[in-house]
Amino acid sequence: MIKGTGRPVYEGVAIGRIYVHSKQQTVTDKKCADIEKELARFSEAKETAREELQVLYDKTLKEIGEEQAAIIEVQSLFLDDLDFVEGIEDMIKAGSDAAFSVHEIGDAQASTFAALDDEYMKARATDIRDISDRLVRILTGAAQGFRMDEPGIIVAEDLTPSETVALDKDKILAFVTRQGSSNSHTAILARVMNIPSLVLTDIDIDPSLNGRTMIVDGFAGNYYIDPDDATMKAMLEKKEKAGAYKAGLESYRGKESVTRKGQHVSLFANIGSPDDIKYVLDGDAEGIGLLRSEFLYLGRDSFPTEDELFEAYRKVVEAMNGKKVVIRTLDIGADKKVDYFNLTPEENPALGYRGIRICLTQKDIFRTQLRAIYRASSYGKVAIMFPMIISEKEIEEIKKCCEEVEAELKAEGVPLNPVEHGIMIETPAAAVMSDQLAPLVDFFSVGTNDLTQYTLAIDRQNEKLDAFYDAHHPAIMRLLAMIARNAHKAGIWAGICGELAGDLSLTDEFLKMGYDELSVAPSRILELRKNVIESNI
Ligand code: PEP
Numbered sequence: 436m437i438k439g440t441g442r443p444v445y446e447g448v449a450i451g452r453i454y455v456h457s458k459q460q461t462v463t464d465k466k467c468a469d470i471e472k473e474l475a476r477f478s479e480a481k482e483t484a485r486e487e488l489q490v491l492y493d494k495t496l497k498e499i500g501e502e503q504a505a506i507i508e509v510q511s512l513f514l515d516d517l518d519f520v521e522g523i524e525d526m527i528k529a530g531s532d533a534a535f536s537v538h539e540i541g542d543a544q545a546s547t548f549a550a551l552d553d554e555y556m557k558a559r560a561t562d563i564r565d566i567s568d569r570l571v572r573i574l575t576g577a578a579q580g581f582r583m584d585e586p587g588i589i590v591a592e593d594l595t596p597s598e599t600v601a602l603d604k605d606k607i608l609a610f611v612t613r614q615g616s617s618n619s620h621t622a623i624l625a626r627v628m629n630i631p632s633l634v635l636t637d638i639d640i641d642p643s644l645n646g647r648t649m650i651v652d653g654f655a656g657n658y659y660i661d662p663d664d665a666t667m668k669a670m671l672e673k674k675e676k677a678g679a680y681k682a683g684l685e686s687y688r689g690k691e692s693v694t695r696k697g698q699h700v701s702l703f704a705n706i707g708s709p710d711d712i713k714y715v716l717d718g719d720a721e722g723i724g725l726l727r728s729e730f731l732y733l734g735r736d737s738f739p740t741e742d743e744l745f746e747a748y749r750k751v752v753e754a755m756n757g758k759k760v761v762i763r764t765l766d767i768g769a770d771k772k773v774d775y776f777n778l779t780p781e782e783n784p785a786l787g788y789r790g791i792r793i794c795l796t797q798k799d800i801f802r803t804q805l806r807a808i809y810r811a812s813s814y815g816k817v818a819i820m821f822p823m824i825i826s827e828k829e830i831e832e833i834k835k836c837c838e839e840v841e842a843e844l845k846a847e848g849v850p851l852n853p854v855e856h857g858i859m860i861e862t863p864a865a866a867v868m869s870d871q872l873a874p875l876v877d878f879f880s881v882g883t884n885d886l887t888q889y890t891l892a893i894d895r896q897n898e899k900l901d902a903f904y905d906a907h908h909p910a911i912m913r914l915l916a917m918i919a920r921n922a923h924k925a926g927i928w929a930g931i932c933g934e935l936a937g938d939l940s941l942t943d944e945f946l947k948m949g950y951d952e953l954s955v956a957p958s959r960i961l962e963l964r965k966n967v968i969e970s971n972i
Pocket residue numbers: 725727766861881882883884885886932933934
């Protein structure tokens with residue numbers, strides 16, 4: 436048995452088989468000694484790719500339709516494209532190995548296409564990347580993507596938000612990573628999914644771990660590989676006890692969230708995608724206080740269309756059946772990287788080109804999202820929230836965009852319901868200016884994750900600083916009290932949607948400050964409601 440430790444980010448006990456999630460391998464030039472053999476390998480790889488694409492074409496044509504199938508057809512045309520094929524063959528003849536040659540030529544041609552003005556030609560960059568990735572995978576014998584055949588525990592160095600969106604969430608029992616932090620997005624995802632997880636573990640990641648049995652103890656922060664009988668027995672008991680505690684919370688399902696003295700607070704849920712709706716309904720949330728809409732932009736090669744976004748929002752709004760859904764406009768940037776946004780590397784990404792700053796500079800992206808949100812409004816109760824606000828000027832500019840989009844949709848005869856407009860208070864500037872910002876909007880929602888990182892000047896992703904990251908710092912508490920006060924003075928409601936909202940030791944404090952809404956991981960709702968109902972505030 437191997438025993439190790441890490442920092443728990445969500446409690447619970449999970450028992451299952453290990454799936455090692457490795458990063459996409461980097462392709463290095465291994466050089467080839469036998470040029471003829473390497474050319475033959477490339478030629479065989481092309482044929483294998485052609486066969487794979489034919490299978491994919493038939494499946495797509497049958498299950499999706501002609502338009503999507505045509506995209507696959509275009510990819511197979513590149514296998515006969517002279518520039519592409521001869522470029523690769525020339526590199527092999529000059530002594531490079533086939534996988535590296537494909538990677539280099541594919542990359543160079545994709546960049547050329549991406550730089551063109553014509554939208555159709557630009558989109559071909561993705562096709563070239565896809566086909567060269569396919570060839571590289573065939574040539575290196577790498578496994579096809581990351582697949583889980585049965586439920587299991589994911590062991591990884593770390594997972595980017597883009598990697599997490601590609602996972603089959605129904606099959607994940609726990610996350611165990613070597614890196615990460617309590618506030619990283621993987622930790623947030625674990626809380627949404629209600630699964631025990633450890634970050635900053637001492638685990639030695641090796642493919643030989645695949646398939647071995649692991650226990651994750653998210654209470655104590657321990658993991659066990661190939662557990663002995665005594666450990667298995669003890670952990671099964673712990674798991675059962677945790678299950679019994681959860682079952683006890685069931686009596687709070689459907690109850691009103693009101694304190695003994697009659698103070699009411701709405702308990703909403705934070706989610707990242709329409710797939711998370713099941714956790715929201717299961718958790719008995721009274722609404723959605725934060726839909727992190729940027730997740731709809733991650734894990735793909737091109738911008739989602741207005742219709743795709745609309746369908747995603749409509750699914751959530753309809754499922755909530757008249758309960759409020761607060762959709763936050765995309766907060767790309769910082770740790771949420773998306774290739775097709777063409778964001779250039781920055782010295783300080785958390786202080787950089789992100790969130791509303793991208794939306795207000797690339798208004799076409801913003802308008803497409805706004806149109807999709809407004810269109811979804813007629814299916815229930817929708818509110819829009821804007822991230823990373825620092826000034827009145829931004830709010831004015833946002834309002835102008837919203838008014839234009841609304842007018843445009845009305846002129847098109849699209850049915851709309853009234854939509855509330857709010858801002859996240861997650862920069863010290865917005866907190867300090869909250870008295871002036873409040874009259875301009877319908878609500879505030881405090882993003883304590885960023886507000887803490889910016890107020891304390893502590894990078895939320897840097898695990899070395901975890902010891903300094905005091906979530907209860909008096910500066911944060913003062914700002915929180917001030918924000919609620921300023922919201923109420925202007926007659927608007929105030930909520931908290933950062934991770935701190937789910938900190939049960941602060942529930943009474945937040946009630947005293949008068950917060951109207953707390954938005955937390957769906958799995959936290961019942962426990963939080965118990966706390967509210969038992970509160971003497
Ligand atoms: C926050 O900053 O507290 C927040 C809710 O937004 P995110 O965690 O997505 O940055």
